[in-house]
Amino acid sequence: MRSLLLSLCLILLSPLVHAERLKDIASIAGVRTNQLIGYGLVVGLDGSGDQTSQTPFTVQTFNNMLTQFGITVPPGTRIQMKNVAAVAIHADLPPFARPGQTIDITVSSIGNAKSLRGGSLLMTPLKGIDGQVYAIAQGNLVVGGFGAEGADGSRITVNVPSVGRIPGGATVERAVASPFASSDHLVFNLNRPDFTTAKRVVDQINNTFGPDVAQALDAGAIKVRAPLDPNHRVDYLSMVENLRIEQGNAAAKVIINSRTGTIVIGQDVRVQPAAVTHGGLTVTISENLQVSQPGAPFGGGQTVVTPSSQIDIAEGDGRMFVFNPGVSLDEIVRAVNQVGAAPGDLMAILEALRQAGALNADLVVI
Secondary structure, eight states: OOOOOOOOOOOOOOOOSSOEEHHHHEEETTOOOEEEEEEEEEEOOSSOSOOTTTOHHHHHHHHHHHHHTTOOOOTTOOOOOTTOEEEEEEEEEOTTOOTTOEEEEEEEEOSSOSOOTTOEEEEEEEEOTTSOEEEEEEEEOBOOOEEEEOTTSOEEEESOTTEEEEEEEEEEOSOOOOGGGSSSEEEEEESSOOHHHHHHHHHHHHHHHOTTSEEESSSSEEEEEOOSSHHHHHHHHHHHTTOEEOOOOOOOEEEEETTTTEEEEOTTOOBOSEEEEEOOEEEEEEEEEEEEOOSSTTOSOOOEEEEEEEEEEEEOOOEEEEEOTTBOHHHHHHHHHHTTOOHHHHHHHHHHHHHTTOBOSEEEEO
């Protein structure tokens, strides 16, 4: 008798019972973070740095740094720097960041350093996509990983010791130009484009600040008039972004994870009149090994192992259930649970309903 494990994860994507702030469902166009990246050296490691025989770029970077301080390494000198590692640094420059402010950075080894624990990052410029320097990074690393290695080659590693962070490790040197105060209007981009939500945002803004203040450009963007004076604009946007908006319901959708058997069904999923039958066929094959020995002592025979196979077929009772017009999510789940359908069976049922035109939702398999 087979046992079915019903692994159905049901999330009710029900309509919101309360309105959300506009700042939680939309962002202002142009007000965004910018990615920065840099290349530098981490020093002060306890013998866990790059093996310079396999990472020549570490030696080249180290020699270039010494040259800037007036130190010239004689040609042909073989340098072994177990306490130095070449690293890549990346950070996100938040909007409206000003020179003198600090931002967090992440430092990652790009060579074969075993650990960055205890290291210090030397002064490194961080550049944007335009090649301009926007921040300078330097400081002591905080590494959450840890590794230990024995003399016999055994090794144990906890987390990832080749990546670390420096809180406030970069100082902003250049501000990014923002279109915030360069136009007489602003555009709000919805996090989840929806025509109903866009209309409700426009109506709420116009009802609060007057007609024709806001207009929807499409399902994901709302254009809003704003004062030109920066001080007045900040006050104005403070009121706009705190307006309460009730979002439109998401489209009916069923998401299926075929690897884990997880199924997510939206609240607005409906089934048209349909009859579904569900049955199961179980085939059990058991192998028994039997030992065959000679009949008489010293008879000259051989002891052999003889396999014996037994096949049993059990057909489950086919059950049929009917979906009435406009069946809700709760009724779908109740009917499926009554027949004991497994996740794979439920996927087949939903696909059959969609093929028959009885399901109003799209099936998304991930």
